[in-house]
Amino acid sequence: MTNEPIVKVEGLTKTFGNLKAVDGVTFEIMEGEIFGFLGPNGAGKTTTISMLTTLLRATSGKAEVNGLDIHKHPNEVRRRVGVVPQEYTADEDLTGLQNIILCADLYGIPRSNSKAHAMELLKLVELEDAADRKVSTYSGGMRRRLELASGLINYPKLLFLDEPTLGLDVQTRTAVWNYIRMLKESYGMTLFLTTHYLEEADSLCDRIAIIDHGHIVKVGTPSELKASIGGDVIVVGVAESGPDISADIAKIPLVKDVKKSDHEYRIKSEVGEESSIKVIDLVRSKGLHVTKISLTKPTLDEAYLEFTGKSIREEEVGKMDAFKQRVTMMRARR
C-alpha cells in the first residue's frame, strides 16, 4: 500500500429537496487499500458512490478521483474507474459474454481486444461455462459475479462496489470476498465498497468509515474502531470477598477501567490477552482464589451501534428505489 490518496473528497454534499442525503463528507482513499463505507440504510452510501462515479451531480463540495476533478472531467473519471452498482444491470435477454462485450463497446474498447478480455474476466469469476447462456438463466450469485466482471472491463485501477453481497447466500458471498481480496492483493487495485453487513466490513476492509445521516461519524481500521469503544472485557471471579483490589488492578498497564461487583471484577483493557495474565497473578498474590475468568473481544457490531445508535431506520424510500431493491433481492435469491 502506497500512501498516495487515489480519492480525495472534501465537503461533498447532496441535497434532494429538503433532505440532505450526504452532508459535507470529507475523506481520502489511499492507493491499494480496501476502503469501506459502513452505515445503515439511507445513510448516504449509494449517493456518495453515485457522486464519485459522476452519476449524480454533487450539490456542493469537491472530489478528485484518480487525480481528476469529478465536476470538470466527468467523462475521464468514468473512463478510469470501474463500477459495480447495487442492482443487477445486465441485460437479461443477452448472454453473459454479450453483456460484457457491450460494456466494453461503451468504453470504446475495440472488439479485437474486448472479446478476449471479456472471456478472461468471465474465467476470473468462474463463469466461462455460462458465457453463452442468457443472463435470465443465471442464479443470483452468477449475476453478481457477472456484474463484477463487467465492472472490470475497462482495466480500472479503482473499483467502486455498492453493496456487493446484498442478498447473496454464504457460499457466493465468500466467493465474492475472495475475488475482492484477489483484486487487491494480486493487482494492487484500490476498492471502495459500501455495505451494511458488519462482518463484511470487518473481514475485507483495511479502513472503514462509519456513515450515518449523511455524516461520517468515524474513520479507522476495524481494530481501531473496536478499540475505540473501550477495548476487551475481562471478567474475573474470586472465591471469597477479600479486600477490594480494584485500585491495584487499575495500575496494570493497558487496563483502562475496573468495576467490582460482589465476587467479580469487570476489567476493560486495550489488549485483553496481556492484561488477563497480569490480573490473575495479581489476584493470586493477594491471596485470593480465581474461580473463573472470561475474555471478550468487542465486535464491530458494538462499535457500530455505539456510533450510529440503536434506532431502527424507517427512512422513506423512493418508489423507484424500493422497486429496484426488490428486483435485486428477488433475482439474487434465485
Next chain:
Amino acid sequence: MTEDIARSTVTAQEQAVEERKERDAERAFRAAPKLDKSPIHGLWALTNRDLVKWYKNPVQLIISLVQPVVWLGLFGKAFNISGLVSGNLPPAALNAINLGTFGTTSYFSYLGAGMLAFIILFTAAFSGMSVVWDRRFGFMNKAMSTPVGRGAIVTAKVLQSVVRSLIQAAIVLVIAVVLGMDTANFSLMTIGGSFVMLFLMSFGLSSLFVMLALRSSDWQTQMAIINLLNLPLLFASNAMLPVKTMPSWLQSVVGYNPVSYAVDGVRQLLLGSGSSSAAAAGYQVLAPLWVDFSVLTGFAAVLSVLGIVLSWRLLSK
C-alpha cells in the same frame, strides 16, 4: 497414511486452481488497449443491443403486425364505398368517385398508405417504453456509468425504433399488396421516396416519445402518455379518412399533424394521388410533395436535436 496422501492431493489441486485463477487475472489486467473514442462506436453498440433483443424475439414482431393487418384486412375491406353505391352507377362513374375522394382506385389502397404511417406511429410511441424499462432494470445506470455520450444513449433508442418501424412498414406494405393494394404507380423511386418520408416521420416521432420518457421510470405514466397522443395523432390525420369530409376545425388540426404530411407524401408517391387526373376528379393533396418533404425534415431535425439537448440535462439527476 493414505489419508495424508489424499489430503495433500486435495491441497495440490486447490493450489493449481488458485494458480490458474491468478494467471487468468494476470492476463485480464495486462496493459489496456487503445480506445476508440468516436461517438459512433457506443451509439452502434447500444442500437445493436436493442435490435438483437428485437429480432431474437419474433413474437413481438408478429404481435405488432396484427393491428395494422386487422385494420387493413377487416376495416379496409369492409368499408366498401363501391359496394354502397355500385348498384346504380356505371363503373366509370364509380372510378371517378373513388379517384376524387381517395386519389386512387379504391379505399383499400388509400388505407394501405395510411397503415404504413400507422405502424410507424405505434412503433415510435413505444420507443419510450424501452427507456423506462432500461431505467427500471438498471441497464440505464450501467450505461450512464460508462463514458458513452448521453446523446448517444438517447439517439440509440431513437435509431432502434426507426429501424424497427421501417422494417415493419415494409412488411405491412407487402401484406397490403398481397391483399389487393393498387401497384400501378410502384417503382424503385416511389417506394424509395416513400420510405424516406416514413424514415423522417419515424425519426421525429421516436425522438418525441423517447424525450417524453427520459425522466420517467414509471411505465403506467408512459402508457398513459402513449394513449393520450397516439389516437389523436392517428385520427386527426388523413391516415384513415379523407380530409375533405372532416369538419373545418378538424381539417386545420390535420394541417398541423406531421403524420398527415408523411401519409400525403406516401400517397402521392405510391398511389399517384397528386396526379392531374386525380386533381381533375376533385381530389386535393394536403401539400405539394416538396412541402411534405420539407415539413417532415424540419420535424425530424428539430425533435432529434431537442432530444439530444434534453438528454444532457435530464438523464443525470
